[in-house]
Amino acid sequence: MKIRLISITKRRGASKDAAVDELTSSYMQRAARYNPLEAAEYPTEDALLKALERPGRTAPVLVALDSRGKALSSEELAALVRRHLESGTQELLFAIGPADGWSQAALSRAQQTLSLGRITLPHELARVVMAEQIYRAFTILNNHPYHGGH
Numbered sequence: 001m002k003i004r005l006i007s008i009t010k011r012r013g014a015s016k017d018a019a020v021d022e023l024t025s026s027y028m029q030r031a032a033r034y035n036p037l038e039a040a041e042y043p044t045e046d047a048l049l050k051a052l053e054r055p056g057r058t059a060p061v062l063v064a065l066d067s068r069g070k071a072l073s074s075e076e077l078a079a080l081v082r083r084h085l086e087s088g089t090q091e092l093l094f095a096i097g098p099a100d101g102w103s104q105a106a107l108s109r110a111q112q113t114l115s116l117g118r119i120t121l122p123h124e125l126a127r128v129v130m131a132e133q134i135y136r137a138f139t140i141l142n143n144h145p146y147h148g149g150h
Contacts, residue, residue: 001035001036001085001088001089002035002037002038002092003036003038003081003092003093003094004037004038004039004060004091004093005038005039005093005096005127005131005134006040006042006094007040007041007042007126008042008043008045008096008097008098009043010044017124020125020127023128023131023132024039024127024128027134028134031134031138034141034142035085039127039131044098045098045102048106049105049109057090058090058091060091060092060093061089061091061093062109062110063080063094064097064102064106064113065094065096065114065115065116066101066102066107066113066114066115067117067119069115070112070114071117074133074136074137074140075140077134077136078137078140081137081138094134096123096126096130116130
């Protein structure tokens with residue numbers, strides 16, 4: 001299964017803060033030791049939805065990150081990843097929505113909506129947090145001491 005961390009942002013490429021890119025990259029590289037993982041950016045929600053409609057392929061599972069979604073513990077996120085690994089999901093997408101939030105059409109397309117909490121995070125920080133949580137999920141699944149139960 002491939003996991004993709006998606007951001008909807010008009011600005012493509014490096015963020016304003018090199019430290020953000022470095023942290024995101026670090027967690028993505030760590031997680032990639034356990035499972036194929038990549039990051040991608042789309043300029044609009046419509047561009048992402050169109051990319052999901054590639055004919056002839058199994059549709060990716062879309063998990064929309066939204067403050068109105070369900071908040072999970074790290075252990076619950078690890079269990080979600082495990083379920084998709086065991087069920088044969090080919091592609092699992094965690095998507096950070098546009099600055100003004102997801103449309104109803106996009107939320108309807110998502111198989112699940114998750115929240116990183118009730119606070120609002122800038123895209124760059126949400127990307128770092130989600131990259132770290134994906135890495136943490138794999139350390140939990142592989143009994144690595146990184147998580148340590150805290």
